[in-house]
Each structure stands twice: as structure tokens, then as C-alpha cells.
Amino acid sequence: MKPIVLFLLCTLAGMSATHAQEWRKEREEVEKRFKTVAEDTAKARWRKGGIFNVNINQGSLTNWAAGGDKFSFSLASTFTGYIAYREGRRSWDNVLDLAYGYVNTTSLGGRKSDDRIDFTSKYGYDIGKKWFLSVLLNLRTQFTNGYLYDSVPPRLTSRFFSPAYVLLAPGFDYKPNDELSVFMTPISSRWVLVMDDMLSSQGAYGVDTGKHVLYQLGAYVSVNWAKEIMKDITFKTRLDLFSDYRHNPQNIDVFMTNMLNLKVNKYISANVNVDLIYDDDVREFVNSKTGVKGPRLQVKQVIGVGFSARF
Structure with a gap:
């Protein structure tokens, strides 16, 4: 009987070892699947990316009968980056737009041709039927000093955080699809910052003379639309409208930026940028007929072909 018992014990031990090995292998596969699902879920919650463009142009003339500048150089660069979070009915979108251009x-x-820092953060909660209860924070300013060349020497009119616009707005965001967002609120707070002492002493950008901060309370609307018109051609536009209840509410401040991007290949693209600004508090522009300073519609256009990188 002893050999039989020994044989049975060995057989049972072998079967147990085989079963344990199969169970361990099965458990590892399940854990791997759970890990993959967890990673995919985390990736689905967070989305991030951006695009960087830089365009460089250079020209020179020697004994050129048609005339022109002997040397010219220009650089235009833009960067747009975003980080977005989605989970259930909650969403959080962060977008940073940077631009800088230089011409010599x-x-x-030498003088700059473009200069912008624009950051927007928006948190929303889905309340149904494509409407979100949201809170929006926006900051706009610039990198370097800005001048108007209507006199000699040129007049300093702006610099970093002079001005800077900080807007905080609770409101409603209508997002019928991934291309369009319409944010609106009847009550928003906006701060106009002029940190430079010389500009604040002039009462630039609507601040009281000698003050550095102007507080505004008003209605705010922001429309964002991005669309791939056809393959490798995209159009993006943003329109911000603000009405200050406490000072000339009928004079609505307008900020609009438009970008048309044409992708040539993986690293080469062409783009057209057109920005429009109207701010009744910016009274830096001299009327050639009356000689009186006042607000004007500000228009900026940049066209370029150059290096493009997406990530």
C-alpha cells in the first residue's frame, strides 16, 4: 500500500503545483488587464497637447535700382498649449496662447510686430442639454515694452503687466459639440493693471491718475470656435465682449483673434493671424484732423510660412 500512497501523494502534489502555476498566470493576466484599463482611463481623463510655429524672413539689397531697405529681418512665433480634464459631469480646460514677433x-x-500672453482656465459642471455651470479665469498681458512711432523719440505705451487684464467670471457655458463654446455671464469682475509708474501717472488704460489698478464690473461673453475646414486646413476664432456697468456700458470692449492654419507637411505650415481690439479706455491714438487723442479700432495682421511642431 505504501508505494500506492506515495504515488497518489506525488500525483496530488503535481496537480496542485500545476494548478497553482495556472492560477498565478491567470492572476497576472487579470492584473495586467486592470493596469491597462486604469492607464487608459487616466489618459481619457487628461488630454494635453500644443502647437508651436516660427517663421523667419530675411532679405538684403545691393545696388538695387528699384530701391528698398538694404537689409530686413523678421521673426514671428506663436505657441498654443492646452491641458483638459474630463470625469463624469466635470470638466476643466486650460489654454495658454503666446506670441512674439520682431522686425528689423x-x-x-528694430521693433516688435507681435506680443501676447493669454491664459484661460475654465471649470464646468454639466447641468444637462449641453449646458455647463462654469467659472472662467482669464489673464492677458505682454512680454516686452511697446511704443508708438508717431513722434521722435517714440512714445512708450505699454510693457509687461502694463496693461494686464484679469477677468473672473461665473456663468453658463453652452457646448453643443467639441468645436464650439459660448460662455456668457451677466456679472463678471475685471481688473485692469498698470504697474508701470510713468504710465499710471498718465492715467493710461483708464486707471485713475497715479493708481495701478482699475476695477470693472460688467457683462461678459466669450465665443470660441475651432473647425477643420478641410484636410490640413483649420480655422480658429475667439470673440470676447465686455460691458462695464459703471462706466459707459454702451461702449463695449471687443477682443477678437482669428487664425487660419494650412499644414504643408509634418514640419512646415502656413498661417494667417488677424486680431481686432476696441477698448474705449485706450485713448493713445491721435486724430490727424483734430489732433485729439481717442480710441480706435486696433487691427493686427500676421502672415507667415515656416516651421511647425505639434505635440
Whole structure:
């Protein structure tokens, strides 16, 4: 009987070892699947990316009968980055837009052609039927000093955080699809910051003379639309409207930016940017007929072909 018992014990031990090995392998596969699902879920919650463009142009003339500047150089660069979070009925969108351009010519010297820092953060909670209860924070300013070249020497009119616009707004956000967002609120707070002492002493950008901060309370609307018109051609636009209840509410401040991007290949693209600004508190522009300073519609256009990187 002893050999039989020994044989049975060995057989049972072998079966147990085989079963344990199979169970361990099965458990590892299940854990791997759970890990993959967890990673995919985390990726689905967070989305991030961006695009960087830089365009460089250079020209020179030697004994050129048609005339022109002997040397010219221009650089235009833009960056747009975003981080977005989605989980259930909650969403959080963060977008950073940066732009800087520089031009140098023999006759005019060096001056900037573009300068922007624009950050928007928006948190929303889905309340149904494509409407979100949201809170929006926006900051707009610039990198370097800005001048108007209507006199000699040129007049300093702006610099970093002079001005800066900080807007905080609770409101409603209508998002019928991934291309369109319409944010609106009847009550928003906006701070106009002029941190430079010289500009604040002039009462620039609507601040009281010698003050650095102007507080505004008003209605705010922001429309964002991005659309791939056709393959490798995309159009993006943003329109911000603000009405200050406490000072000339009928004079609505307008900020609009438009970008048309044409992708040539993985690293080459062409883009057209057109920005429009109207701010009744910016009275830096001299009327050639009356000689009186006042607000004007500000228009900026940039066209470029150059290097593009997406990530």
C-alpha cells in the first residue's frame, strides 16, 4: 500500500503545483488587464497637447535700382498649449496662447510686430442639454515694452503687466459639440493693471491718475470656435465682449483673434493671424484732423510660412 500512497501523494502534489502555476498566470493576466484599463482611463481623463510655429524672413539689397531697405529681418512665433480634464459631469480646460514677433530694417531699426500672453482656465459642471455651470479665469498681458512711432523719440505705451487684464467670471457655458463654446455671464469682475509708474501717472488704460489698478464690473461673453475646414486646413476664432456697468456700458470692449492654419507637411505650415481690439479706455491714438487723442479700432495682421511642431 505504501508505494500506492506515495504515488497518489506525488500525483496530488503535481496537480496542485500545476494548478497553482495556472492560477498565478491567470492572476497576472487579470492584473495586467486592470493596469491597462486604469492607464487608459487616466489618459481619457487628461488630454494635453500644443502647437508651436516660427517663421523667419530675411532679405538684403545691393545696388538695387528699384530701391528698398538694404537689409530686413523678421521673426514671428506663436505657441498654443492646452491641458483638459474630463470625469463624469466635470470638466476643466486650460489654454495658454503666446506670441512674439520682431522686425528689423535698415531704415526703421528694430521693433516688435507681435506680443501676447493669454491664459484661460475654465471649470464646468454639466447641468444637462449641453449646458455647463462654469467659472472662467482669464489673464492677458505682454512680454516686452511697446511704443508708438508717431513722434521722435517714440512714445512708450505699454510693457509687461502694463496693461494686464484679469477677468473672473461665473456663468453658463453652452457646448453643443467639441468645436464650439459660448460662455456668457451677466456679472463678471475685471481688473485692469498698470504697474508701470510713468504710465499710471498718465492715467493710461483708464486707471485713475497715479493708481495701478482699475476695477470693472460688467457683462461678459466669450465665443470660441475651432473647425477643420478641410484636410490640413483649420480655422480658429475667439470673440470676447465686455460691458462695464459703471462706466459707459454702451461702449463695449471687443477682443477678437482669428487664425487660419494650412499644414504643408509634418514640419512646415502656413498661417494667417488677424486680431481686432476696441477698448474705449485706450485713448493713445491721435486724430490727424483734430489732433485729439481717442480710441480706435486696433487691427493686427500676421502672415507667415515656416516651421511647425505639434505635440
